[in-house]
Amino acid sequence: MNWKRTTYCGKMTNQFLGKEVTLMGWVDRYRDHGGVVFIDLRDREGIAQVVFDPKNIPVDVAGTLRQEWVVAVKGIVRKRPEGMSNKNLPTGDVELEATGLEVLTRAETLPFTMHTDSPTTGEVDEQLRGRYRYLELRRPKLQKNLQIRHEFLRTAREFYSENGFWEIETPILYKSTPEGARDYLVPSRVHPGQFFALPQSPQTLKQLCMIGGLDRYMQVARCFRDEDLRADRQPEFTQVDVEMSFIDEEDIYQLHEQLMARVFKNTHGIEIKTPFRRMPYDEAMRKYGSDKPDLRNSLELVDLTDQGKRSSFQVYQSALSSGGILKALCFEEKETLSRSELDELPKKAASFGAKGITWIRIKSPGDWQSPQAKFFDAALKTEIETKLPFKKQAMVLLVCSTPNIVNNTLGSFRLDFGKRFGYTDESRHEFAWITDFPLFEYNEEDKRFFAAHHPFTCPNPTDLAMFMKSSAKADLEKVRARAYDLVLNGSEIGGGSLRIYDPNVQKRMFEILGFSEEDAKAKFGFFLNALQYGTPPHGGIALGVDRIAMILSGCDAIRDVIAFPKTQKAADLMSEAPSQVDEKQLQELHIRVLPPKL
């Protein structure tokens, strides 16, 4: 390579008219007319048209160029002839008249096209794109996504720094923690039979930074969880991890409202209204059946437990008498659901554990079409109708089961039908803080409480006395946490809490979670110790970088905003990791591999 690049292809606009420039990039397309040859030259910033006139560059040179060859072209920028502009390109008014061409590298025929506007419809198989991820990275869409991700991180770093935060790195090789997700383990060569764990989050470490008097910490932290994947979940992911001393919830809320407003301004030029809505967990579950409600969707669930008890439907009677609830989702049926679509409802409901679903088509007040209509007398029909938002041409879906199943099922239908029938305004960005989460979740299998957020979360002061003294299940279930989630468009993009800073409260927490004193000492001894030496009140939050980047770039999967993502089986198609290792490596690590159970 003998030349110096003078500008990006995508930046070769009018300002370079008449000047000599040197472009370097990939041949996006070539159009060989036998005499004159055109190529579209592509780089990160866009595309420029290069013209090879036979009087400058012989056709038998320019005509050999092929897709994805990497070339350098020197030439003069000139205005395109009258009527030859390309309105689809930012550089479409000009072209580069080549005076010199250097082929830097040739390319084999690609396994799939870089073009998404080619006649081959449909998307290239995701498996193939994964195997050649570096080629998919060449596509403008991926490059745009990664640029937006970068812009988010850049904005965050700048914002926190302005607000007195220090970026502090914490170890990747750390201690395995009980509770929570499965750990990725790293064997120690020096300590036979002992393991590091990759952090699920730097939770204890950032709290120790506060105990260490660093006051305000932030980190762009990689986190690891060995759990099954989803479109919005990867085994390794990135969070902007934050911790602050001497603050309360409002400090966190306001600071992060400012941050998100600046992010949307920087990436989309959009003004985001602050403060964000604050909604207690109970309200979110009641109205939306979800702790991460999509507030772009105007539909709300309606509780009909009382009415259900007075129906003559045996199925409701038995479910409601054993602590179940009955809720309804009601929407105007803007396009009549077919019989087969109605038949699909129970299947989908079953996937959430619901044994059935009732649909009622309210044609006009009192005129119900439903296999279950006979179980509701006229007075009950009227009473139910007064609770519903629509009473004409309305479809009502009812689920009666445990609160969890009812909320999951109808919460999901709310999203589906909200989109389908236009109740969701996707042009909006709806933020909310979900507050007052329960501190504990009771696990029926293990017959014990688990921390709903994590075991360092501060109990609500109103509930503290009960937390310290009572061991009754009914009491502990009621204890609220000083924990909060940041929700955007139905996606949990952040979560945090104020932390326990009183060692006695922390000890009590481990006690409720069923840790013996020895257990607590072995797993968290260093942390309990640290709490004793003067801990400032503190709290923090972690923002999901991947999910935020996904929303900012309008994608449906976080794979699309991660340069080298993993598949649903947590593998890397490109490098074929994970893979077997040499026997020698295993020996050094004191590891023997057992064959998988059949």
Place this chain on the structure above:
RNA sequence: GGGGCGGUAGUUAAGUUGGUUAUAACGCUUGCCUGUCACGCAAGAGGCCGCGGGUUCGAGUCCCGUCCGCCCCGCCA
């Protein structure tokens, strides 16, 4: 761990009730073409129909198993 969808030239897709030599478009190769921009025209090459087994005179097509990818439930403090 469970449910659903998918896997056919390099790519995207079609392939009927099982039946001649498995189609098309784009890409690729070669030739022609001096203003195209999804350039055009002509010719050509290109197939482990994911893999293994079974049914059958005969399987891309039916059956069983398996691998891989995607979506969801469980799981993700």
